[in-house]
Amino acid sequence: MKRSIVMATALTVTWSLPAAAQTKDANAEFEKFRAEMEESNPAELFELKGEELWKAKRGPKNVSLAESCDLGQGIGKVEGAWVKMPRYFADADAVMDGERRIVWCMTEKQGFKFADIAKKPFQGANDNNAPDITNLVTYVASASKNMKFDMPLHDDKVRDAYETGKAMAAYRAGPYDFSCNTCHGADGKRIRMQNLPNLSSPEGALRGVQGWPGYRMTGGVMLTSQWRMNDCFRQQRFPEPKYASQAVTNLIAYMTGNANGQMYKGPGIKR
Amino acid sequence: MADPMKIRAQMKGDVAEIRILMSHAMETGQRKDAAGNTVPAHFIQSITIDVGGKRVVDGQTGTAISRNPVFGFKMKGAKAGDKVVVNWVDNKGDKRTDEATVA
Numbered sequence: 001m002k003r004s005i006v007m008a009t010a011l012t013v014t015w016s017l018p019a020a021a022q023t024k025d026a027n028a029e030f031e032k033f034r035a036e037m038e039e040s041n042p043a044e045l046f047e048l049k050g051e052e053l054w055k056a057k058r059g060p061k062n063v064s065l066a067e068s069c070d071l072g073q074g075i076g077k078v079e080g081a082w083v084k085m086p087r088y089f090a091d092a093d094a095v096m097d098g099e100r101r102i103v104w105c106m107t108e109k110q111g112f113k114f115a116d117i118a119k120k121p122f123q124g125a126n127d128n129n130a131p132d133i134t135n136l137v138t139y140v141a142s143a144s145k146n147m148k149f150d151m152p153l154h155d156d157k158v159r160d161a162y163e164t165g166k167a168m169a170a171y172r173a174g175p176y177d178f179s180c181n182t183c184h185g186a187d188g189k190r191i192r193m194q195n196l197p198n199l200s201s202p203e204g205a206l207r208g209v210q211g212w213p214g215y216r217m218t219g220g221v222m223l224t225s226q227w228r229m230n231d232c233f234r235q236q237r238f239p240e241p242k243y244a245s246q247a248v249t250n251l252i253a254y255m256t257g258n259a260n261g262q263m264y265k266g267p268g269i270k271r
Numbered sequence: 272m273a274d275p276m277k278i279r280a281q282m283k284g285d286v287a288e289i290r291i292l293m294s295h296a297m298e299t300g301q302r303k304d305a306a307g308n309t310v311p312a313h314f315i316q317s318i319t320i321d322v323g324g325k326r327v328v329d330g331q332t333g334t335a336i337s338r339n340p341v342f343g344f345k346m347k348g349a350k351a352g353d354k355v356v357v358n359w360v361d362n363k364g365d366k367r368t369d370e371a372t373v374a
Contacts, residue, residue: 045294
């Protein structure tokens, strides 16, 4: 598409199409497509698998997450849990986001080894199946469909995570001297044809937390927020954060806090 | 063993809107894996859909369809309570049948 614009401008000097208008049209077209796909989001296939996994007795200790895992709303209760995380969990003495909490339950309650989960936590482009953890995250997230984000920012420990996440988003480093905010800190930024949400605004932050976990149509893979954080780090040429680490929780807390009070539509669908 | 489908069937006025989500790799047979070996083709070859005991779709599908395909259509002549039975068979002989009811 870019090439055709360049060629067209080279051929005629009088004819010029403002790039902004073109981007806007392309976006409007894509939004129509997305709206259509939202009604049959393949993420639902992963929700089904996640629900089975949530209820199945698994791991060395042979217990189900449904009978052992507390996501903050009581043991086994998933409804509305996703939109109220990250939150502080006294039993782990840490602020955790949803994925990190499920990993914690899998290791502490079911007896899985963290290293085994962390070895391949994300679906690769050529994998037919998503890892168990991704299915579980998708299921738990789907149980908060059409609920409002309500991360407990009044809790000092959560506030701490939020503020640390905010500072991390502004931290410039690496060979490109990039920070998260270089791309995601102001309105109207884009990479190639992709508009980038301004994560410091409520609307932009909502796009961030609404998008992941999400089904990515390119390659047909289901990916989580943790993966998105890793990929942003990679694109900044930073070392990637450790899986399910506090750093990732802090960034998710920053975004979720900014998105607070807005409606979550359930697992997302991406280009 | 193939994973279950997700079927949604809803009356909108006198038209039934039916959407089926299938879980399938839909390998084209054109890709190579990390070791350079061709990934063998694996795709849904035929789909049949019965609504209220009547066959309404009997189709052949190929490798141009994405992974985890969505198949949606609208039809007249269905009514709430009709049973929707979807069946697919892939090129390896694997198959799956799922049911839903028009709401």
